[in-house]
Amino acid sequence: MSADPRDLAPSTALLTDRYELTMLQAALRDGTAHRRCVFELFGRRLPGARRFGVVAGTGRLLGLIRDFRFGDDELRFLRDERVVDAATLAFLASYRFTGTITGYHEGELYFPGSPVLTVEGTFAEAVVLETLALSVINHDSAVATAAARMSVAAGDRPLAEMGSRRAAERSAVAAARAAYIAGFGATSNLEAGREWGIPTMGTAAHAYTLLHDTEEDAFRSQVASLGTGTTLLVDTYDIREGVATAIRVAGTSLGGVRIDSGDLPVVAAEVRAQLDELGATGTKITVTSDLDEFAIAALAASPVDSYGVGTSVVTGSGAPTAGMVYKLVARQDASGAWVGVAKASADKASRGGRKSAFRELAAGTATRELVVVSDGFEPDATAASHPDARALQVTLATRGEPDAAYLGPAGVEAARAHHARVREELPVRALALSRSEPAIPTVFVDAQ
Structure with a gap:
């Protein structure tokens, strides 16, 4: 039996x-x-x-x-x-x-x-x-309630949950599941992907750039590994120089850039203008940096293509x-x-x-x-x-x-x-x- x-x-x-x-x-x-x-x-x-x-x-x-x-x-x-x-x-x-x-x-x-x-x-x-x-x-x-409010604020722009490091290990999996149900499109948590079938995402953190002798070396390595469709994190040092380096390395077909610091509405506008000037009109902008529903709503008029949310969503945003x-x-x-x-x-x-x-x-x-x-x-x-x-x-x-x-x-x-x-x-x-x-x-x- x-x-x-x-x-x-x-x-x-x-x-x-x-x-x-x-x-x-x-x-x-x-x-x-x-x-x-x-x-x-x-x-x-x-x-x-x-x-x-x-x-x-x-x-x-x-x-x-x-x-x-x-x-x-x-x-x-x-x-x-x-x-x-x-x-x-x-x-x-x-x-x-x-x-x-x-x-x-x-x-x-x-x-x-x-x-x-x-x-x-x-x-x-x-x-x-x-x-x-x-x-x-x-x-x-x-x-899920916090995630739904963020989804409402984001409108048609995609949201990714990336708060595993701000929650207990099993709570992080549960939070990724709840956020996905309420409108998020992906999670950084691999166990949530394995256990619940949620799409996963993620490329590199600042540590990867700091590992290399130059930002350009880091970008070339990432593109060689993940292809030009990857998203490059451009704010480890100077953002404007980071964007210029990213396009020089990957070309105008670069998938995206991520911004994780600064006055996001201002920085996003500057990055979009720079990308367009460089001919990378199809390169997407993802913003992170302690977002919640109010910060997302404040970015509604900014040239942002997607959001990554961590601490706020996994803790119920207050x-x-x-x-x-x-x-x-x-x-x-x-x-x-x-x-x-x-x-x-x-x-x-x-x-x-x-x-x-x-x-x-x-x-x-x-x-x-x-x-x-x-x-x-x-x-x-x-x-x-x-x-x-x-x-x-x-x-x-x-x-x-x-x-x-x-x-x-x-x-x-x-x-x-x-x-x-x-x-x-x-x-x-x-x-x-x-x-x-x-x-x-x-x-x-x-x-x-």
């Missing part, structure tokens, strides 16, 4: 907080662990007073949940550290998530209160996924987390009846009940997020009930098995295409970069 691939992959079960398992232990003892429950992942507000958010990380999360199981090493650690008792260890030894996950399609837009992810199963199955779900969706959605939470919103009681439940804490209140979400449109433009609340288990999810709205939720996993359409490189491409489609629904005011209220309101109504 061949081994289950899930038993060969590294476990993700300890990527969690201790209190998830101590809650589980107490619930197993008092008998409530096997009550059916509905957990919901949502944001109370948009970070940074932004006008919309972008859902990302869903495909990653589904794969991590698939590998969420407790093997000998994980159980040994929990036993040795006395995290949980023997009965809980026995339960965890056979743990597999067998519930259902629904949610917004990856790449979808979201707003305050949007039920981005809904996890249905027993309390024991679903509560232990809280930390993993939040760590993935909060990080990736923050990056909003490193989406600030989402994972809350129990419905459960069965002792008799098996379904009841909606919610926190009533000041400033942190949640809304109980199972949610169905729709985006109302007028002439193809989004006007509001409509969230229908049901106290019972069955959602009000029929499009016929809301003919002027687009249903937002899809089934992501059934009986614990993720839908393959949302996994791997194919899932990334589907998310990228979905984002491009739905971003067209945004009203014009949503595309502004200034701090403001959400572009459309979220309206909660009770199911009929």
